[in-house]
Amino acid sequence: MTSAPSLAAATDAQVRADDRGHVFHSWSAQALIDPLPVAGGEGASFWDHQGNAYLDFSSQLVNLNLGHQHPDLVAAIQQQAGRLATIQPSMANDVRGVLAREIAGVAPAGMNKVFFTNGGADANENAVRMARIVTGKRKVLAMYRSYHGNTSTAITLTGDPRRWPNEPADGSVAHFFGPYAYRSPFHSTSPEQESARALEHLEQTIILEGASTIGAIIIETVVGTNGVLVPPPGYLPGVRALCDKYGIVFIADEVMVGFGRIGEWFAFQAFDVVPDLITFAKGVNSGYVPLGGVVISDAIAAHFDTVAFPGGLTYSGHPLACAAGVATFEVFRRDGILERVRDLGERVVGPRLAAMAERHPAVGEVRGRGLFWGIELVADRETREPLVPFNAAGADAAPMAAVAAACKKAGLWPFTHFNRMHVAPPLVISEDDLVRGLDIIDRALDVADEYTTAADTAGRR
Numbered sequence: 001m002t003s004a005p006s007l008a009a010a011t012d013a014q015v016r017a018d019d020r021g022h023v024f025h026s027w028s029a030q031a032l033i034d035p036l037p038v039a040g041g042e043g044a045s046f047w048d049h050q051g052n053a054y055l056d057f058s059s060q061l062v063n064l065n066l067g068h069q070h071p072d073l074v075a076a077i078q079q080q081a082g083r084l085a086t087i088q089p090s091m092a093n094d095v096r097g098v099l100a101r102e103i104a105g106v107a108p109a110g111m112n113k114v115f116f117t118n119g120g121a122d123a124n125e126n127a128v129r130m131a132r133i134v135t136g137k138r139k140v141l142a143m144y145r146s147y148h149g150n151t152s153t154a155i156t157l158t159g160d161p162r163r164w165p166n167e168p169a170d171g172s173v174a175h176f177f178g179p180y181a182y183r184s185p186f187h188s189t190s191p192e193q194e195s196a197r198a199l200e201h202l203e204q205t206i207i208l209e210g211a212s213t214i215g216a217i218i219i220e221t222v223v224g225t226n227g228v229l230v231p232p233p234g235y236l237p238g239v240r241a242l243c244d245k246y247g248i249v250f251i252a253d254e255v256m257v258g259f260g261r262i263g264e265w266f267a268f269q270a271f272d273v274v275p276d277l278i279t280f281a282k283g284v285n286s287g288y289v290p291l292g293g294v295v296i297s298d299a300i301a302a303h304f305d306t307v308a309f310p311g312g313l314t315y316s317g318h319p320l321a322c323a324a325g326v327a328t329f330e331v332f333r334r335d336g337i338l339e340r341v342r343d344l345g346e347r348v349v350g351p352r353l354a355a356m357a358e359r360h361p362a363v364g365e366v367r368g369r370g371l372f373w374g375i376e377l378v379a380d381r382e383t384r385e386p387l388v389p390f391n392a393a394g395a396d397a398a399p400m401a402a403v404a405a406a407c408k409k410a411g412l413w414p415f416t417h418f419n420r421m422h423v424a425p426p427l428v429i430s431e432d433d434l435v436r437g438l439d440i441i442d443r444a445l446d447v448a449d450e451y452t453t454a455a456d457t458a459g460r461r
Contacts, residue, residue, distance in 0.1 A: 012049035041068030058415030063282035116317035120255030121149025228374030259283030263342035362448035
């Protein structure tokens with residue numbers, strides 16, 4: 001493991017004591033976790049108080065697009081704090097207006113207004129609220145394999161198991177199956193067939209749920225935590241067509257994949273479709289200060305010209321957050337971030353993961369674009385049995401825990417979810433570090449191989 005500047009062990013002990021004594025962590029059984037005390041970070045790496053450094057191959061929570069301690073973002077926050085640290089959202093503010101103009105400038109034509117929020121969950125909450133008010137219809141459709149946030153409507157929209165203990169919340173949500181060619185719920189044999197059958201299923205869901213009751217459909221453009229599922233050809237334009245046919249608002253959840261993650265300002269721009277509402281957060285300023293928002297079509301925005309929008313947040317469009325957002329646009333343009341992401345994805349990551357899939361019996365499929373990829377791990381390639389069960393915990397999750405531990409031991413912090421490992425490093429990662437990280441994953445997959453039927457046959461399991 002590489003090392004960073006060493007700090008006293010006593011500091012580590014104090015951080016651990018304060019955390020364990022007083023911090024209540026999200027999504028966790030408090031007595032069963034042992035959070036890593038982090039001392040600092042720079043670029044694509046961070047380090048603990050013992051001086052152990054890790055390549056950040058999850059960009060924290062797939063939000064740190066410009067990496068740790070980017071000097072331009074830090075300077076923008078410092079300068080803004082020196083002249084105006086905060087101002088309420090009902091007042092006009094220069095940096096807030098500039099960022100809104102920049103965002104509208106990279107959105108499709110006819111989307112000129114931005115409502116700022118504190119993050120992705122409340123962006124989705126407010127987008128749904130807008131759709132319900134404008135259409136007069138309350139129901140919203142969302143995919144089973146999805147995550148949209150942890151506020152009441154957002155967690156109900158979420159399809160993954162984090163929704164279960166939070167029910168009931170918003171009773172006007174229904175779920176449907178999205179395309180997932182590797183594990184097709186439609187028994188498809190090609191991406192085109194998967195797209196067509198998924199659209200047929202969605203239309204039947206609309207009909208059976210009642211088109212007259214459905215105000216919106218919300219879709220992660222590329223499904224994030226739940227699989228890095230890239231939409232097959234024609235799927236998103238097909239969703240657009242169904243929304244137009246039945247008078248439904250199309251919400252594109254770009255919280256995880258917006259702002260360069262797949263090499264586009266917004267990921268839907270790679271799939272020949274234009275939504276009615278765009279939700280964003282994370283990469284807009286790399287999470288340096290909490291910020292999210294909704295980009296609104298002119299038609300929907302016009303509804304609220306003389307009708308008050310019934311929503312708002314104290315910190316909407318916070319100047320410190322917006323300053324980091326404006327700096328993000330400057331860095332993206334100056335450093336050619338979008339072009340760089342596309343190049344690294346096509347030239348480095350894609351070919352290297354394909355080679356891993358050939359070599360490792362535990363790899364069922366690799367998929368992704370830009371610097372956002374999923375490695376689906378299986379116990380048996382023929383049956384496609386997942387390496388660990390859906391929503392595995394405890395002993396059932398041991399194989400994935402062993403793979404993650406191998407990565408960490410070698411100096412890489414991975415993103416794992418169920419039977420998948422995701423590749424999502426900061427967009428500013430050097431090519432050398434990117435290759436080094438992929439080398440670590442390649443070696444860690446040897447551990448996954450030991451849990452496959454191939455290893456069992458060879459007597460190594």
